[in-house]
Amino acid sequence: MLYRIIDKYFFEILNYINYIHAWGKIMEKRSPIFNLQKTLGARFTEFAGFEMPIQYSSIKEEHLAVRRSVGIFDVSHMSNVWITGPGAEKLISLTTLEDASKIGNNKSQYTAILRKDGTVIDDTIFMHLDDKYMMIPNAGADEVVTKWLNDKAKEHKIAASAENVSNDYVILAIQGPKSRDTLQKLTKTDIKTIGFFGCQYANLAGVDCIISHTGYTGELGYELQITPPKKAEGVFKKILEAGKDYGIKPIGLGARDTLRLEKGFILAGNEFKGGRTPLEAVMSYFINWDHEFIGKDKLLKQKEKGDYERLTSMICIDKGVPRQNCEIKKDGKKIGVVTSGTMSPCLNTGIAMGYVHPDYREKESIVEIMIRDKAVKAKVVRPPIVPKEWANQN
């Protein structure tokens, strides 16, 4: 009885501590450039525990600015983890789909971290910067990923450690066909020489940072890792100034979502929800089978069986906007569920991604997406849903 009472109070105290902890985090987790964003007219939303701009002027306008010219995003809700030590390369190879020894200095790689059962903990990019690696896990995944990496280093006796430095960095993304011209005005580094997925230290707008040729929009684009956070506001302002002639716009998370969806890029919180493997998420291209990694045996088994659902892109033929959790049907029979959907600002039609049984995802085949009991016809396509040439043709 006494034990039970202690037990009960223990959990109440624990909950209280968690509550304070969570509240403290919420209070902290505003971007360091929140005030600037406010003066730029941002409307804010809560995303993975962060109060971030959902939009400034209009999602459509922002979206089209990135497709046609250039936009700047604050993505400091994304995480930063340094992986250091003589075994850093080995630790990354063990815990991701990539053999890190193949990723040379000043190169970065998109990959995923798996549980033992082969499902994705998080998709991420890691950057090889001299003798260490910076990993960029998703918003809110920083603690889970850091702990996982440190646990695995310990279990496998690898001399490497992961340090969560998310609060020390602001991440800015500059994306669109004019992103290179905009940034070039602010740095002596010849940005042209940074190849796709290249990364390096640079001085930009008078601030030392990491610049990488990466992004989440499918356009020419770059991302900056800036520390300490207080330096970010000045950089943001200078980029806005440098991009003025190109009509640069600050971009919120609303357009970030529509931009990535038009390219068929995964959003971890949507597409990995409920536990999905990289095979199901159609990330085969990113699986390096020539090395050992956690979850590999399960992936091999799944691959051999072959009957798993696969992430599938669709364009609506009928009018309607597919949303998350809409059922996907074929001749009235359920064949899958939408994980992400929106109205495409480029195409002006509904677009969606969802997991579909392999028998029903042949290119050009017609499926029905159930939107409020109405069957909206959609065509299966292969990503990108909006091709690279779109901006030149429209």
Place this chain on the structure above:
Amino acid sequence: MSNEVKSDLKYTDSHEWIKINGNNAKVGITDHAQSELTDIVFVELPEIGKEIKKGDEICIVESVKSVTEIYAPISGKIINVNKKLEETPEIINESPYDDGWLIEIEISNKSEISDLLAPDSYKKII
């Protein structure tokens, strides 16, 4: 952000406007509502002839990121819908009180009119 409130209309606290003309009434969403929703990309309209009760869901208005139900401010029969919205839903953003109207209702219970908000009362809640 725009917040125009027209003096010749009645309102609801769920941001619909209603323009009463004899036995009939036109319904739409307010300037405040369109400005909150931004970029309207899709409107689902009801069938003409449908009988509706005050508070029923009559339309769906979708922006890029949101789905919003529109409720009947008054009971009656739907006698007309704004077909233009099917091709150009953005006219709600451009002209919420005129070209962007949603439906027209033949009022069945005129006593409900007194429940609607006057322009000044609506101004207070936005």
